[in-house]
Amino acid sequence: MSSSSTSPAMVGRDGDLDWLRSLIETVRAGTPATAVIGGEAGIGKSRLVAEFTAGLGPDVRLVRGQCVDLGDVAAPYAPVKGALRQLVAQVGADRALDAVGPGRAALVALLPELAASVADGTGEIVITPGGAGSGQLHEAVAVLLETLSRDEPIVLVIEDLHWVDAASLALLRFLLRSLGSSRLLVLLTYRTDDVPRGHPLRGFLTEAERDRWVERRELTRLSQAQVHELVRSLIVDEAPSERVLDTVFLRSDGVPFFVEELVGIDGCRDEGFVPDTLRDLLLARYERLPDEAQEFLRLLSTGGVRVSHALLSSVHRGDEAALDAAARESVRYGVIEIDGDDYAFRHALVREAILADLLPGERARYHARYAEAYEAQAAAGGRRLAAEISYHWLGARDPARAFPATIQAMREARSAVAYASAAQLGERALELWSLVPEPERVSGMTRLELMGRTASHLRHAGEGERGLALVKAALAECPRDDPQFPRLLRDKALYLATVGRGGSIPLLEEALAALPAEGADELRVTVLTGLAGRLMIEGRIDDGVRVADEAFELAQEIGYPRYASIAMNIASVCRAARGEVERALADLERARELAARDGAALLRYWVNASDMYHLVGDHREAVRLAEEGLERARRQGVERSSGVILASNAVDPLFALGEWERAGALIDRALALEPSAPFRVYLQRAKIWGLVWRGEPERAAELLRTFRANMAPIMEVEMQTRLGVARVATEVGLAVGDLSQAWRDGRGVLHERQLPLAGYAEPLLWALARVIAAVRADPTRVPEAEAAEILEAEPTLRSAMERLHFWPTRPLWSAFVEAELQPTEAAWRAAVGAATPETAPGFLRPYALLRLGEAQLDAGDRLAARDTLQEAYDAAVAGGVTAVQSRVAHVAMQAGVALGRATRGEATRGSAGVAGTDDPGDAVAELTSRERQVLELIAEGLSNRQIGERLYISGKTASVHVSAILRKLGASSRTEAVYRARALH
Template sequence: MTSSSTSPTMIGRDTESAWLDGLLDGVRAGAPATAVIGGEAGIGKSRLVREFAAGLGPDVRFVLGQCVDLGEVAAPYAPVKGALRALVAQVGAERALEAVGPGRAALVALLPELAASEGGVAGEIVITPGGAGSGQLHEAIAVLLETLSREEPIVLVMEDLHWVDAATLALLRFLLRSLGSSRVLLLLTYRTDDVTRGHPLRGFLSEAERDRWVERRELSRLSHDQVRDLVRSLIVDESPNDQVLDTVFVRSDGVPFFVEELVGIDGCRDEGFVPDTLRDLLLARYERLPEPAQELLRLLSTGGVRVSHALLSAVYRGDEAALDAAARESVRFGVIEVDGDDYAFRHALVREAILADLLPGERARFHARYAEAYEAQAAAGRRRLAAEISYHWLGAHDPIRAFPATIQAMREARAAVAYASAAQLGERALELWESVPDAERISGMSKIELMSRTASHLRHAGEGERSLAMVKAALAECPRDDEQYPRLLRDKALYLAGVGRGGSIPILEEALEAIAADDDADDLRVTVLTALAGRLMIEARLDEAVRIADEAFELAQRIDFPRYASVAMNISAVSRAARGEVERALVDIERSRELAQGEGSALLRYWVNASDLRNLVGDYHEAVRLAEEGLERARKQGVERSSGVILASNAVDPLLALGQWERADALIERGLALDPPAPFRVYLQRAKLWALVWRGDAERAAELLRGYRSTMTPIMAVEMQTRLGVSRVAVEIALATGDVAQAWRDGRAVLHEERLPLAGYAEPLLWALSRVIAAVRADPARVSEAEAAEIIAAEPELRDVLDRLAFWPTHLLWAAFVEAELQGTDAAWRAAVDAASADTAPGFLLPYAQLRLGEALLADGDRAGARDALQSAFAGAVAGGVTAVQTRAARVAMQAGIGLEGATSGDVSRGTAGVAGADDPADAVSELTARERQVLELIAEGLSNRQIGERLYISGKTASVHVSAILRKLGASSRTEAVFLARVAR
């Protein structure tokens, strides 16, 4: 019998093939997808990908990226570069650069050969504060794929993710969230048995499974019948007997590659040929080769799964004829394959078995040859190869030669904005430092500086805690009189803030004291002053923030540092506004734009703070304009994931105030899809929760808040505006879901802030708290007796805080609403309606005030006035998209027997926010006990809890418990509403 090394047909994967074809059909129709294929070694992942690729039509672009096994620190973006080079080859360099748009510089940084088409020289892209460099590259690649996929669908394959480098993994994480408008099928494969506990891919896979675009499958072993079919497809001229087939099935465990190897050993003549161990099976073909071929394969295995002919020639010690002869034999025996100009092992398992068979001295010699060959290629300027050189010199046990390569690899990774890889290489260089004589001269930096750079790379890679640990270690080794010391202190303060922890301010103050008192240190001094002013502003230490910001501004002006002059003026303006100097602040913040002189990061900071300030003073249209103007600039600069997310959230709040819910939703979802750093993500999450409450899905908001709290809490501890904003939303969610006690706990801290809270954020929170006080005053039994006493007694404190914020432009609006909630009279609510009619009032407030006016008029018996108010509330809520108010207005009218124009039964049964209501009053009333129905009748007579108790010979407290149960069962927010619901049920 004769056999082939690979089956001509793929066996047992029809279901998976159909699955991939279905995903591609969806991609063609405009729905992006990601397929994650896992499986043990030899199970057929690559074969499935090859068969899928072979069946693609001419309308689909196929690009493949292969991860490389270079140990723990792989070359950054290795599979990405391969895939993108293939894509550029298909469309042309000029078209690729045109498609990527503003991200040209980032793409050229990754693929320097594009510099010629760009008409310039490749170099590092401009890195903006906040680790935006990797964001620029990620955004550039996403834009490239999105743009080109509009012409033809793209299948982008990343093979062998168990070897993935940190930079590629970060990019994939970004692409999963950001390709929502593309026609891209992302196909990822990995070996399950190599992804052990602690492997970075494990976390990525867990995250990916939560994404709606991602489907994950693991390939199973072949069944007995499928193994029979596979063996028969491999045997060319005769079928083996059943006993041999059974033996192959048992010994292969249904793994296709093992089946092929077993059949390929000697044609599957009988069961006696079967190797005893997996190692023997994997080496069976190799060991039948002559020694020259075996030596070549050992050398090849040291280079990786795939090695180019040119590289193999450079490391091979024989002549070309001997190399060709050994390679030809290896191909004939089915150990390796020829793929273009490369030699590749038919399976990575075979390469790993041969590699494990190397002697220690042999392995070191081979690694040294590869390192020298890569050095020669790098010297010829072909491409960046320092990571490969470092890996092979380490394999050769030569730390002295590995060290400079590692330093260079770190720089190359940084130039390609592969921060995660740069950080790993920096850590490797630090491990080698003590083994290298004169390491400082070779690296061109001190050990302290290397630690500082590594900490910076860790921060930019999103490893906040590790960056903090590294800079602390650097400080521990750095003498206090060293010029690096204040820089390290500054960095420590910034890294602390980056992970949402306090303590930055005293560290920055210490840094100022440590800076040398001479003009040469002015550049450093102004950066520390500006950072300190910013932290003081965030913690609402406003007077100090103004003083330090003004000092920073004067210094920046003196040393002609326009970026920091702009930022300092910006911080000063915002801080002045927060303490009441609003008119001056509006002038100064525009001056900060002029001072920026077109400098990107300073301009972005202007747009962030200017748009926020305009929103807080009620100039919503201008706030949206400024935020969207800045967001467009952030996209062009490739920093949508950092500054862009803040600007998106700054656009969201005024859009919600204007009732433009869909535009706001789109910005929220886009921003969250970019997976921004935690402080930026919290801004969007807060806005999302608030929108859910007022659009009638309070239960969903409560569910999300439970998941968000762990992220929000540390940020709230150090940022007052976040603390106030999130607290307000939490209070409103708790009120909407009927948990009055939790609402109070979530918001009461504002009454005891050490410093005057930021008025623009505090006053809406005070309004929410006034609703809590009013709810408890109306029905104290909704909370414990102690809580009721605390809440009702807090009214004077709330009014005092509100009065101290009277300087704020929108104070009269919020004061009117607080007063209306606390008084509850129709006169107070008429005043609130008038206040909500101003241009500076958020749109949702007017229908809400009209609703509450209608309820107050009903309580006073003015049905005609109540109908007009409820009709206005309903119509305004429908027009403004305020679903919660629309539902409550319709329900209150129904309960009162008042018909509203345009209202339907669907309006009443729709989910609510701010009101917990039963969909069917009759069902709710049927749940009442006999005693509760008695109590309800007495409520209808207008009796108090004490009077009800006297009538029924029970205590007032017991009556109160019955009243609370009635309100809960009927979904009523007040005693009056409970009576209306009961009447409707009849």
Template sequence: MIARDAELEWLNSLLDGVRAGTPATAVVGGEAGIGKSRLMSEFIAGLGPDVRLILGQCVDLGDVAAPYAPVKGALRQLVAQVGAERALEAVGPGRAALIALLPELAASDAVTPGEIVVTPGGAGSGQLHEAVAVLLETLSQDLPIVLVIEDLHWADAATLALLRFLLRSLGSSRLLMLLTYRTDDVTRGHPLRLFLSEAERDRWVERRELERLNETEVRALVGTLIEDEAPSDRVLEAVFRRSDGVPFFVEELVGIDGCRDEGFVPGTLRDLLLARYERLSDEAQELLRLLSTGGVRVPHALLAAVYRRSDEELETAAREAVTYGVLVIDGDDYAFRHALVREAILADLLPGERARFHARYAEAYEAQAAAGGRRLAAEISYHWLGARDPVRAFPATIQAMREARAAVAYATSSQLGERALELWDTVPDAERIAGMTKLELMGRTASQLRHAGEGERSLAMVKLALAECPRTDPQYARLLRDKALYLANVGRGGSIEILEESLAAITDDDSDDLRATVMTGLAGRLMIEARIDEAVEMADAAYELASSLEFDRYASVAMNISAVSRASRGEVERALDDMERARELAHGDGAALLRYWVNASDLRHLVGDFPEAVRLAEEGLARARAQGVERSSGVILASNAVDPLFALGEWERADALIERALALDPPGPVRTYLERAKLWALVWRGDAEHAAALFRQVRPAMAPVMQVEMQTRLAVGRVAVEIALAVGDLSQAWRDGRSVLHETVLPLAGYAEPLLWALARVIAAVRADPARVSEAEAAEILAAEPEVRALIDRLSFWPTHALWRAFVEAEFDPTDAAWRVAAEQARADTAPRFLRPYALLRLGEALLEAGERQAARDALQEAFDGAVEGGVTAIQTRTARVAMQAGLALDGATHRDTEQGATGVAGTDDPADAVAELTARERQVLDLIAEGLSNRQIGERLYISGKTASVHVSAILRKLGASSRTEAVYLARATR
């Protein structure tokens, strides 16, 4: 191997890190023939017995590859190494999902006879992803695992989704993933492009592309391939010129006549690739043409089944192809020495020959499937299509769609559904063969598209189905329901009207189950859009219907929606009781319980019961973990724990939940909730500039969720106002918050009151200094005070109303008496902990204004101590600054508090104490700051993103009370 020492050393260094407990992924790209597989082979050859090696090979099956093909191959090797019993034990709650992926496990001795291991369609993609992650994570604790997946450009969408999940979720594993792909096959629009761009943002992922060899390296490679007399300089120059430095082409050129003279050089690339093939006998060439139709590698048993000659003739032809270096033997498989050779031979097939060979493979796969082999419908469909036989391709495509759905490969299932729809009109009696109508197939395909994250395409598919569906067809109401659901998924309005139309379209002959699901869905949308009275009425009706049908899941969900809606109009005690009734009705149903924990924890937070909100969210998270969906559905519950933790002053614990959940790439709404919480924490912990920069990045992605969810609209609006206030942009603060005054329905009190307080702060700031905004804006803002007062009075039914009303009144009339009332209200257990230091700060300012300096100092001292204890850096900094400007000395405050603030170490002048508070990672970052490295360079050195490095730098400056990177280094060195 020439000129790849650096890459080989890189892979070995990653493996050393994995052995030490740091997971890593190497993505190796390059053009065809550049040496990706050779690099992998060389690395694998050097592995010792202290690691487990598992290999996956992507298969070229055209536009729709078999779902999870490379992952299944690798996991089967892993199961063979550790045994089925150990694998099922290691995967824990993901047992059923793993068996759905590898059905042969159901027949193993590790599965008790009669045990229900797979509920058809019961395992979601989140459960399957979680199962694979847990399996790899658990077994990697025994021995580090090296997972190699080659030719990622042929990977199916399900495999890419699983790999994307593994990249983000295996932070505590000892796993090295090696992924290779061919750069020249990843054209514009190729699904791998998005995967690669996302992977590069993950801190454990490194990507490199192999370069072509230079002339010196080509000469060295030729020297390793020819043992006798070295070729002339003219021949070497010809080899370099024709190969363009691609190692595989060099090997092919040398392999022709031993590179004895320059006259051998083929005129075209096709001639070069076929040079060895064309020297073979007719029988060997025929075998290679047949083999090329089956793929880059074909098992011997399959090749024997499609070969029409005797076994002796097959072996003779295969031996000749191996001798001439066209084929290699890999276990029980015949494989082309390079995919480019296979592609050249495949392109040389005659049309009739190609169709005939495809038909042989299709028949052979059908025979294997009939004999109880593995799921092969995708391969059968592909080959019958290649044989130009749509009638035989159609049932295989339908079966492949079902198999992909059973393996929760939604993207593949939807692609196969679209293929079946294309074939529908060419197949006689398609409805009977498919076992469903065309409309049903369209509906199922749309559903699979939605599950695959293809929101717009799912919506387009269901619209096509509705256009073909007569209004009198029973499917019409169901399709309308689906359209409403898909509209909501892509962040568009209109779901309520469509659900109402769906409900009206359900006839007395239709299923009451359908009616119950539509009514429950409609109640949920009414709740989300804050049409509360209508939501209660519809949810109660849905509950009555679901109860009469003993449809417990929907009875629980309907009761849940009714409870949340009743709480929103002030019936809090009944809501809390009804929420517990919803839990009882769930009877252990995972989906219904998830809805319970999500809404129950949120409701407890909004009424100020923060410890119970955290308990419920963590209880739900524990259940998600037990069900094997901690890394997927569990992130929703993790996000629900964040706000009550902030309210309790447990910033670090909340930060850890946010960072872990964001790293798992949650769906859009959950990401919005987490980003919003992260921004809010940055503001109150004194990093408003960072919050403003981050908000500019994430705001466009938040907009669709805000459009359809009032609670998100209000919560993000509040954060936007507070960010603008913190950076001094009063105009932006007003624009971001004023819409709450113009909602068409009464806004949700638990979210609206904190936003109204933020708006009151804007109005107060403009009254104090009107010149900070334009004259017209000042007039508009000051004129809004009565509207703010009127709206908060309309929300007086909410349990925490007295608290927020006191703060709004104090902003409008900032007397010491008003701020004493606010500070007293903030003593309540239902008040977030950061509010009392803020109220005391404002009380101190009011007392200074009144000339009561000693009372002011007492209030400011209490505010400062409370801010330090509660980690509210923004209040700590502002309090110290107010005291300094007034000439008041606060115990524990330093000059650094007035500039930067210090979380956890405020109140001490000793830099050694501050340095002692740095985490191990922050000390590493500080050492690299001392070397003069930028955030990006720090990230590269520590295998983290530049953004993460920036967060660590900000934390170091805050903890040390330093105003610059240079001062931070100076303070740290002063302690040594």
């Protein structure tokens, strides 16, 4: 019998192939998709991908990347660069650079060969310093793929993700979250048996599965019938016997590659030719080759799964004819394949088996040859190859030559903003430090400097805790008189803030004290600015002004405009917090002028300026500033990274303007992009608060329980967060009727020694006033002792409110606090008046009208109450304040007051307006007979499941009927639906 090394037809994967074909159709229609294919070695992942890509039409652009096995620290962006180089070759360098727009500098940092094509008039490529660099690079790749996919759908294949480098993994994580408007199919494969516990790919896969555009499959082994079919397709001239078929199935365990190898051994003539072990099976073809070919394959296996002919020629010690002959034999025996200019093992398992068979001395010699060849390529001006050189010198057991290559690889990774890879290489260099003679001279830095740089790379890579641990280790080794000591103290303080932990202020003060009296001015100004910022965040406002002013003066003196702008910015926020609002707003504009074109300083300006304008009540200006900053971020190529901070800063003013859907979309998008811990807490707080006022208190309470543990550390060190989260938690407790919890969550503000952040404190004091009012109305809703504590706190609350007399919005919030504590018709009428100007958040007016209507009902003035409640209902519908809309309906139903449909604002903003026809009675008429039955059962208080049981339908069907009733009646809740139906009759 003769056999083929590879089956002409794929067996047992038709369903998987159909799945991939359905995904590309989805992508063609304009929706991105990601397919993650896992499976054990030899299961057929690559074959499935090959079959799928071979069937792609001419309208689809295909690019591939291959992860490289370089041990624990792979070359940064290796698979991404391979795929992007193919894409650039297909569309041309000019088209690629044009497509990436503002991100061309970042793309050139990744692919330096594009530098010759950049014609920006300056000849300079500038990547934003610091952590923004990786954001620019990620954004550039996303924009490139998104833009080019508008012309043709793109399939991006990255194989062998179990070998992926850290930088590529971070980029893929970003792409999966951010490419929502592209026609891109990302196809990833990985070997499940090479992803043990603790492997970085595990976390990536867990996160990816939560993304709505990601689908993941693991390929299973073939059944006995499928193995038999595969064997018959491989044996081409004679039908195999049943004994052969059963033997192959038993020995292969249904793994397709093992089936092919078993059949490939002399056509599997009888069971005697079947190897006893997996190693024997993988080496069976190899061991039948001549010695020269075996040596060729051992050399090839040292270089990787795939090696170019040019590289192999430079490490091969024979002549070209001998090399060609060995390669030809290896191909003929089915061990390797020719792919363009590369030699590639037919399967990575074969390469690994041959590599494991090398003798120690042989392995070291081969690695040394590769290291020398890569060094020659690098010296000739080729691509960045230091990571490969480092890997091979380590394989050659030559730390003295591996060390400088590792240092250079770290620098190359940093220049390509591959912070995760740079950090890994820095850690490798630290391990080699004691093995190398004169490491300081070779590296050009001290060990402490290397530790500091590596920690910085870790922080920029999002590994804040690991960076913090390394800085702590460096400080433990550092003498107090070492010049690195104050810098390490500053870095530790910054890293603590990054991970949302306290202790930054004492460290920064210690760093200042450790600085020499003369010199080190640039370091001093960064420490002063960092200290001023932390003092501001923690509410020590007077100290913040003093330190920020000192930082500003020093920055001006030494000509450091970035820090002059940031210091002025911080001083402005602090001055505003103690009542100097006009000066603060003027100084903020000066901070913007000082920033000039500095991206980092401008980002700080837009974030703080938009927040301040929101807090003083100018919500439209706050949104404008946030959007202006977002547009600048877009022009700088960091819209999806740094720009997310600015976009999220528009959330609270958008809520105030009643643009709930827009704010919600910003929150969801920003959270999906995994912002830093403090910004994540800000967004979670806003999400919960929006749910409360949009009528979903139970969901809000559930999210609060979920997020509370993550919020606690940030609350400890940031007064803004402490007050903001306390306000939301208090309002959640009020919404679900848990007054005890509401009080416990909010009462801390009454005991704050200072209340400098008036814009955050006032709404919290109002929420606490609502708790006091609710307990006064019904003291039995809380334990007796707690009721006494709550009611006795009223003078303290009033005193706290008085302390905030300097803030522009104080008349608004004091009117609401007074109305809650003394709920007369006059007080609520005053609150309505206070909530009418544009400076008041939009949700307050319908709420105040509701409470005014309740006061009028209590006074017996039903006619006035009806008009007021109607106005409250109209305003709630127009402003999308669903919680007030539902409560108005409930109050009216309880009081027997008939309301008409919303008389204005129904078409505004697309919010929770009342749907239906112009005639109110038509809304009820639109209900089907079944819907009328369901409505009656809703009125009895039955749940969807109980309704289903009563009507002999499923709970899911009952839910569909309930949704239809709410839509037709223009109701936002079940209670409101019952009320609306009765009122419309």
